[in-house]
Amino acid sequence: MKLTTIAVLGGGPGGLYAARLLKLSHPDAEVTVYEQGEADKTFGFGVGLASRTQRNLREADEASLTAIVDAAHPHEMSMRVGDDAVRLAHGELLGIGRATLLTVLQRFAQEAGVVMRFGERRSAADLDADLIVAADGISSATRSEHEAEFGPSVVFGDGLYLWAGTDYQLPAAVFTPVTTEYGTFVAHAYPYAEDRSTFLIETDEETWKRAGFDVTTEQTPNTENDEVSLTFLEEAFRESLDGHHLIGNRTKWTRFRTVRCANWHAGNIVLLGDSAHTAHYSIGSGTKLAMEDAIALDRALLAADDLESALTAYEEERRPAVHYLQTIAERSMAWWDDFPERTSIPVAQLLIAYVTRAGKVSLERFAATAPQVVPAGLAAYAGVTVDEVPGPAEVTEWVLAQPLSARSLPTRTAPAELRDAPGTVEISTQVRPWSAEATALVEGLSAAETYWLVGADDREAVLDRLDLAERIRRSTPAVVVAEVPAALRDVAAAALVSERVDLVAIGS
Ligand SMILES: Cc1cc2nc3c(=O)[nH]c(=O)nc-3n(C[C@H](O)[C@H](O)[C@H](O)COP(=O)(O)OP(=O)(O)OC[C@H]3O[C@@H](n4cnc5c(N)ncnc54)[C@H](O)[C@@H]3O)c2cc1C
Known part of the structure; x- marks a missing residue:
């Protein structure tokens, strides 16, 4: 079908990848990405990309996938409890810095002819376009502004996590618990650059409170790091960190939010990626889901004669895969919540x-x-x-x-x-x-x-x-x-x- 103007809200992996694919499929259309942040400033550290993601992305757009893989970091997996450790060779695990991934995707979107408008926060109501792709993330304002149409549900996890990094390359991804006087903290850590690793730490609510982190969380503004928690955790995970520092980037304790929506499209607005659905980070699939949504949206728009049929087809295509991964993610989240009870x-x-x-x-x-x-x-x-x-x-x-x-x-x-x-x-x-x-x-x-x-x-x-x-x-x-x-x-x-x-x- 013919589209003349496409507005994409959000320059995360889902929005940028959708913008590129849509511009390539509709070369005459004006495709614009509105991103509230600046081009080179983002939150978060590395994300993991599983192997299947790579096959799907290769089929959809070989050039951008090759650049992503070249910028990513392959690694193995290990688990350590006390002095007992096992390491698993796993040829297909990749970690990539979120900032690096976005830089690659921004470049490919721009090369395709997408207009990038950084530093511009917009709402769907401000935009006049044939199609509005709301890839505005887990806290999507579009989803809230059209709550009646999208029918969202947001469920908070029981446990708490903190997304930090460290300034060295871990030898392999590692899952490891540390028991302190307050209770157990578990790290999910993996390398994603020569001088960086993601160091995500989670704990249960009682431990969080006993350590006084409910108070430090309350006291830390959203734009700052919870330095008290980072200092404590750096000491607790001293061995895994091999003497290195934990670094924050607006890092504070949070509960994971699982988002589901009854509908993913309303009129000419379509939700994509985390705005429509989230899956717990322990299955490392949020980026994959957002980018695969983009592939399905692009294909549905090419195949259908009108917007409503295309958006309906997109939703029908993606719902089963998203549901499947959300089911797995729910089990995985529960497994990690109970992890400290399995360390014997x-x-x-x-x-x-x-x-x-x-x-x-x-x-x-x-x-x-x-x-x-x-x-x-x-x-x-x-x-x-x-x-x-x-x-x-x-x-x-x-x-x-x-x-x-x-x-x-x-x-x-x-x-x-x-x-x-x-x-x-x-x-x-x-x-x-x-x-x-x-x-x-x-x-x-x-x-x-x-x-x-x-x-x-x-x-x-x-x-x-x-x-x-x-x-x-x-x-x-x-x-x-x-x-x-x-x-x-x-x-x-x-x-x-x-x-x-x-x-x-x-x-x-
Ligand atoms: C702790 C943690 C660890 C994770 N680890 C992994 C992992 O290992 N592997 C993995 O695949 N996924 C991981 N994820 C999930 C992954 O980060 C997300 O699923 C993915 O970024 C979703 O992409 P998105 O494009 O939908 O949204 P986002 O990446 O959130 O991008 C949304 C963008 O929209 C912008 N925006 C929002 N509102 C507006 C507005 N009104 N106007 C303009 N711009 C706006 C935001 O600034 C942001 O840049 C993790 C998530 C968390 C929380």
């Missing part, structure tokens, strides 16, 4: 729990790609030597076949008679595992010897059941059994290794 698990086993936490990566697939970690994790789970662990294709059955010594049971598949045993209580529920309802259920449990969890057989319901099983397992000394359909045996095996459940009852 041997670290190779913990890394398996991390990679399989949201049901996206199967145990077999991880075993095939990480021979330096998975056998050690499985050996720790079974209490055997690494030589006794089979190859990737056999790991699922092998995990299920291990004994539960504490109950003198020969395998991890629950015997049918256990279900009717006098000490067994059946729990049949569909509650979301992190809901207040689930908390009430866990807190109200009587002292049974065994809890046997049943419910629906679809994948999401089974993953929910296993997450609830883990909560019950952590709060009671009982043996916890979850029913899992035969088609999800691999999910059952991953849950056993991750210590989310003691036994599984495999259905038909």
Whole structure:
């Protein structure tokens, strides 16, 4: 379809990439990006780009992707708990400074003929254009100004995070907890330049309050750093920082906001990227989602005859992918919120729990790609030597076949008679595992010897059941059994290794 004027609100990765693609597809149109900030000033440190993002971006626009990859920093992944550490070679992880990414995207937008208007904050109502792309980020004013049309919901996470950096290149991405007198803080850190790494630190609300950071957060203006927290954390993470400093950039404690919207378009305004949806940072996909939205919007506008059909098609195309990643992100956020309770698990086993936490990566697939970690994790789970662990294709059955010594049971598949045993209580529920309802259920449990969890057989319901099983397992000394359909045996095996459940009852 023909467009004469396109206004893009917001010069983040979503807005800049959309502007370039749209200008290339509509060379006669006037495409303008309005960005409230200056060209070379931005918030944040590095962001991670996963491999799939790169394939999608390459198909859409090879030139900009090549420049992004050239400016990015490949790295490996590691996990460290105390002195116990594992490192995972992972050829496809990339980190890139947010400022660097934006510089590359600004250049490509300008080369395509996009007009950049920096230092100009605008609202959709100020703009007169055939199409207004509202890529104005997580706090989108466009979304709020048109609340009735977009139907947004914003859910705040339980935990708090602080996005900082450090002035040296970490040898690999590292996930590591530190326990202090106030409680546990967990760092997610990765290198993104020769002299910079992202150092994101999270904690739970009680620890945050005990450390007095509720007060320092309150006292820190949005334009400044919470220096008290940064000084404390620099000391707490001294070993991981190898004597380097933590640096802030408007850094203060925040709760992650998960944004969802009932509609992503209204009239000639379309939401794109974080303005429409967010996914917890622990799956490193926000930039990917914003840029993939841009690709879908561009394609929908080329294919349709009128704006309404194009924007409807864009939304229909993107909703399933966004929903899928938001579901994974929700599980990932909950996993990290509870992370301090898992630090007694041997670290190779913990890394398996991390990679399989949201049901996206199967145990077999991880075993095939990480021979330096998975056998050690499985050996720790079974209490055997690494030589006794089979190859990737056999790991699922092998995990299920291990004994539960504490109950003198020969395998991890629950015997049918256990279900009717006098000490067994059946729990049949569909509650979301992190809901207040689930908390009430866990807190109200009587002292049974065994809890046997049943419910629906679809994948999401089974993953929910296993997450609830883990909560019950952590709060009671009982043996916890979850029913899992035969088609999800691999999910059952991953849950056993991750210590989310003691036994599984495999259905038909
Ligand atoms: C702590 C943290 C860590 C993250 N780590 C990762 C990661 O590792 N990998 C990853 O892929 N993603 C990560 N993300 C997410 C990622 O930063 C965002 O998803 C991504 O930047 C979204 O792009 P966007 O273009 O939609 O919005 P933004 O990048 O937020 O850009 C919006 C732009 O709009 C401008 N703006 C807003 N309102 C107006 C207005 N009215 N007029 C003019 N300009 C306006 C803003 O100044 C801003 O430049 C992380 C996010 C957080 C919070």
